[in-house]
Amino acid sequence: RKEVEQDPGPFNVPEGATVAFNCTYSNSASQSFFWYRQDCRKEPKLLMSVYSSGNEDGRFTAQLNRASQYISLLIRDSKLSDSATYLCVVNLFSGGYNKLIFGAGTRLAVHP
Amino acid sequence: NAGVTQTPKFQVLKTGQSMTLQCAQDMNHEYMSWYRQDPGMGLRLIHYSVGAGITDQGEVPNGYNVSRSTTEDFPLRLLSAAPSQTSVYFCASSYSTRGAGSYEQYFGPGTRLTVT
Numbered sequence: 512r513k514e515v516e517q518d519p520g521p522f523n524v525p526e527g528a529t530v531a532f533n534c535t536y537s538n539s540a541s542q543s544f545f546w547y548r549q550d551c552r553k554e555p556k557l558l559m560s561v562y563s564s565g566n567e568d569g570r571f572t573a574q575l576n577r578a579s580q581y582i583s584l585l586i587r588d589s590k591l592s593d594s595a596t597y598l599c600v601v602n603l604f605s606g607g608y609n610k611l612i613f614g615a616g617t618r619l620a621v622h623p
Numbered sequence: 624n625a626g627v628t629q630t631p632k633f634q635v636l637k638t639g640q641s642m643t644l645q646c647a648q649d650m651n652h653e654y655m656s657w658y659r660q661d662p663g664m665g666l667r668l669i670h671y672s673v674g675a676g677i678t679d680q681g682e683v684p685n686g687y688n689v690s691r692s693t694t695e696d697f698p699l700r701l702l703s704a705a706p707s708q709t710s711v712y713f714c715a716s717s718y719s720t721r722g723a724g725s726y727e728q729y730f731g732p733g734t735r736l737t738v739t
Contacts, residue, residue: 613658
């Protein structure tokens, strides 16, 4: 079983749609959580951190459920520019250092 | 700041050749790492360094060597290239990884490597 699992998609949605991505992680000792965005043939970039209380950044909302080991990302009012791959990332703290574990990503394609 | 830079952007090697992928950062980050990204696999950690002179293996270290003689540079060496090493390689850095917090990782633009 992969340590971080995501639905690979692609999710094909029209502009203005609301889309949700899910992610599960296997290590209950995971301490912090992130969503990164990766455009086609580009490097990943941090989109947002995910907090236990849930957090929102404009049209993006991230949720964490530690009991179920589940993370979600909701995008409202999708724009063409949201088309990208969204990587779920989990941080493990072990031996005094942090280690990031990446999911394989979920691809989003927003069409006119 | 240039951030994280990588060279070359593209490279084709023949099986058995060796080469070095260059990575540099100008943000005075302690932590640097190398990942490879393959379709459907996500980013996998090859080697990492928590400071100059300190390196350690990640998830998939075989066939690769690293060194960290300065804070800025973290080259990745392929000792004897194999077709299985065809991949996209990303270098990343962050301020630190010590303590129970976590710091944003900044990625370079990647090197697309093909081994024939």
